[in-house]
Amino acid sequence: MKSISRLVVVLALLAVNVSWAGMMETVPTGEEVYRWVYEYLDELYARGLISDLHVGTRPYFRGKVAHELRSLRGKIDEGMLSLAWPEEYLLEELEKEFSGEISQLMSGETSADGGQIRKTFSWGLDFEEGSSFKASEKAAFRETFCPYVKAQIGPNFFACTRYTLDESLAKDSDYDGKVWRGFAGDAAQAYLAFNLPYLKMLLGRERVAWGQKPAGGLILSENAFPLDMLKIQGGWGVFQVSSFIAFLSSIQKADSSGEIARENRYISGHRISLNLFSKIQLGLSETVIYGGEDRQVEAYYLNPLLWYHGAQMNEKRDDNTFFAFDFNLRPKRDVLLYGEFLIDDLQIEKKSQGDKEPNELAYFGGLSVLDPFGLRATEINAEYMRINNWTYNQVEERNRYLNRNRLLGNPLGPDTDRIRLSFSRWLRRGLKSTLSYQKTRSGEGSVNSPWSQPWMTAQGEYKEKFPSGVVETEDNFGLTLQYRYSNALSCKLMWDYLAFANYQNIENREEDYNQVSLNLSYHFQGVLY
Numbered sequence: 001m002k003s004i005s006r007l008v009v010v011l012a013l014l015a016v017n018v019s020w021a022g023m024m025e026t027v028p029t030g031e032e033v034y035r036w037v038y039e040y041l042d043e044l045y046a047r048g049l050i051s052d053l054h055v056g057t058r059p060y061f062r063g064k065v066a067h068e069l070r071s072l073r074g075k076i077d078e079g080m081l082s083l084a085w086p087e088e089y090l091l092e093e094l095e096k097e098f099s100g101e102i103s104q105l106m107s108g109e110t111s112a113d114g115g116q117i118r119k120t121f122s123w124g125l126d127f128e129e130g131s132s133f134k135a136s137e138k139a140a141f142r143e144t145f146c147p148y149v150k151a152q153i154g155p156n157f158f159a160c161t162r163y164t165l166d167e168s169l170a171k172d173s174d175y176d177g178k179v180w181r182g183f184a185g186d187a188a189q190a191y192l193a194f195n196l197p198y199l200k201m202l203l204g205r206e207r208v209a210w211g212q213k214p215a216g217g218l219i220l221s222e223n224a225f226p227l228d229m230l231k232i233q234g235g236w237g238v239f240q241v242s243s244f245i246a247f248l249s250s251i252q253k254a255d256s257s258g259e260i261a262r263e264n265r266y267i268s269g270h271r272i273s274l275n276l277f278s279k280i281q282l283g284l285s286e287t288v289i290y291g292g293e294d295r296q297v298e299a300y301y302l303n304p305l306l307w308y309h310g311a312q313m314n315e316k317r318d319d320n321t322f323f324a325f326d327f328n329l330r331p332k333r334d335v336l337l338y339g340e341f342l343i344d345d346l347q348i349e350k351k352s353q354g355d356k357e358p359n360e361l362a363y364f365g366g367l368s369v370l371d372p373f374g375l376r377a378t379e380i381n382a383e384y385m386r387i388n389n390w391t392y393n394q395v396e397e398r399n400r401y402l403n404r405n406r407l408l409g410n411p412l413g414p415d416t417d418r419i420r421l422s423f424s425r426w427l428r429r430g431l432k433s434t435l436s437y438q439k440t441r442s443g444e445g446s447v448n449s450p451w452s453q454p455w456m457t458a459q460g461e462y463k464e465k466f467p468s469g470v471v472e473t474e475d476n477f478g479l480t481l482q483y484r485y486s487n488a489l490s491c492k493l494m495w496d497y498l499a500f501a502n503y504q505n506i507e508n509r510e511e512d513y514n515q516v517s518l519n520l521s522y523h524f525q526g527v528l529y
Contacts, residue, residue: 023063023101024158024193024200025150029209030222031188033126033146033521036484037097038214040090041065043379044072046368047087048333051278054240056326057233057271058209058222061200066101069094086377086426097487120152124525130168133516142167146188156195164188174405188226199234206231208244210271210285211340212326216385216410218342218362219285219324220269223411225404227267232304243270243304245297248289249404251397263398265291267408268301268308283326287408288312290319291398320344320399322409339365342409344391356455356462362387362410377426385410386417389445389468400447407447415445415467434480442474443467444505473501492519 028034038058044050050068053060072091075081083091095102126146133139148162163185169175170184177184191204207226211217229246248265255261269287276282288301288308300311309321326340344360364385372380391414392401401408412418420438427433445468455462477497484490499512 023061023066023104023152024156024195025062025152025160026059026189026193026202026206027062027065028162028189028207029059029214030207030224031126031146032128032519033523036482036490037065037094040094043370044087044090044094046330046334046336046379047370048330049081049083049087049091052275054235054273054275054283055281055328056211056273056283057240057242058214059206062098062101063105065094066098066105069098070102070105084376085429089426089429093484093487119154121149122151122525123147123149124523126162126524127522129520131518135513135515142171144168148189158193160189160191160193161187162189176405198236199232202229202231202233204228208269210242210269210283210326211324212328212338213340213364213366213383216364216412218340218364218387218410219287219322220408221410223406224408225406227403238275240273240275241271241304244268245302248291249402250291253397261293263291263293264295265289265398266297266301267403270304270308279330281328283324285324285326286321288319288321289394289399289401290317318396318399320394320396320401322401334370336368336370337366338368339363342391353456353458356458357453358388358390358455358462358464360388360391360393360414362391375425379422379424381420381422381424383420384418385412386466387412387414389415389443389464389466390449392447393445393449393451395451395453402447412440412442413447414449415443417441417467430484432482434478434482436476436478436480438476438478440474440476441467442472442505444469470502470505470507472503472505475499488523490521492521493517494519 027037029038041050041053042055045053045055050072052068052071053064069091072081073095076083124147126148128144130142130144131139144167145165146162148160151159153159164187165183165185167183170179170182175184177186187205189206191202191206194201194203205226205228207222207224208220208231209217209222210220214222227244227246229244231242231244233242234240245266245268248267250265251263253261253263267287267289269285271283271285273281273283286308290298290301300306300315301308309323312319312321322342322344324340324342326338328336328338330336340363342362344362345357346359346361347355347357349355362385364383366381366383368379368381370379372378387410392407392409393414394400407413418438418440420436422434422436424432424434443466475498479495481493482490494517496515496517497512498515501510503509503511
C-alpha cells in the first residue's frame, strides 16, 4: 500500500509539470446514457467526416473528441466541407456535449505555466428507467441510478468516481454480489488520470472495449464488467498504443482435505492500432488470463513490449492467451467495411492426439452503406459473426475468459453464429428509426462447459458439427425508435418479435412472442466551482 501511495504522489507531481495534451476525462463505454455519443461519432466516422479517432480503442478521452470536433468545424468554416442536415445535426449535438472541452481548446490553455489553469469540481446523476412488456407475462420494470463526482485539477490531472445502483443487475442470475432493497451497487468508474510526457495513465476502475464493434467485440467487449487496472495509452502520428494490467474475480476451491483455497486471477492486455491515409485503421491486440493459488502478478506480463504467448511458452505456464486482428476500411465516403478475427487456440502441428483439438477461433465482418441510392439520412448495415465451440474456455477454470461470471469477450459466447441486417433512417432532428432482422444459432457449448476433450479418444481425424448438439435457432424482427430531446434526456422504444426452434437447446421445443421495451435516460450535471 505504501508503494502505491508513493506512485500516486509521484504521478501527481509529474502531472502539474508537463505540457497540456488533452482533457483527461473518458466517455464511459457500455453505458446507455452515453451510448449516443459513440453512435453519433461512429456515424460521422462512417461518413468520412472525422478520421483521427482510433475506433477500435475505447473509451475515448473527451479532450481527443473535442479536438476532432473542432477540427471538423474548422474545415466547414473554411469552406472545405459542406454538410447535409443529418450530418450538421450530429455535429451540433456533439459540440453541445463537449462545449466545455472545446472552449478550453480555443482559450489557449496550453501549459501549466502559461495561461489559466482550469480547476473544476462537478457532480451529477445519470438515471435510466427501463420497462419491458412481453406477451402473456407480467411487465418488468428496472431503474438504474448513477451518482458521480469529478474533479479537474489543473490541465493534467483528473479524478472521477461514479457509482451504479442497478435493479436489473440484482436480478441477473450470474451476479453474486450484494443486493440491497432490490438493487445491486458497485463502482462503475473510480480512477485517477494523469497526463504524462507522451503518455496518458489511468489508475483505478474503468471499462475497456477493443475491436470494431464495442458491444460485440471479440477480445474485449463493453458488456464485460469494468476492470480494476493500471493502463497507459499514447499516440504518435499514425500509431496509438494501449496496455493494461488488471485484477479479475478470484475463484474459491476446496482442496483434497476440504480446505477452501482462493485462486488469484489477472488479465494483461496490449494493443497497437494504425490510422493510415485517414481511410484504413488496423488493430492488433493480445490478452492473457492467468492465476492460481498464491500466484502474484508476473513481471513478464507487465511488459507491454513482450509477446505474451511467447513468454508463456518460455516460462512453461498453462495460461490462456488471445490474439486479435481488427480493421475498418473506407473505400469511399459513406461506405465502411470492418471486421475482427480472434485466435484463442490454433493447431499448427499434427503430431499428437492433442493436436486434434479443434481450432478455437472467432470472427465477424460487416458493411455499412450510408445514403444508398440517393436516400439521404439513411444507413444499410449487414454483419455476420461466428464463434467456434471451446473458444474462451480452458481446462483450468481460473483461465476461462470470465470476470465475475460474465464474459470479457463477445456476450454471445462460444458455439454460436449470427447474421444481422438493418435499415436506419433519420426521420427528423433527434428522431431515428431502425428496422432490423437477425438470425442466431446457438449450440450446446458454453464457456463453462466441462473440458471433456473428446478429440483425445477420436480415431482418425476429429471433426465437430457447428453449432454442436441440439441447435437453438432464433429469428428476431425488430423496430426501434430513438428520440433525443436534449443532451440530458433521451428515450428508446423497441418492438421485437422472436421465434425460437429447439428453444434452450431442447429438441422440437418451439416458442415465439412479441416484446415491447421502453428505455428513458437522463443525464444531469452540476458544477460546484
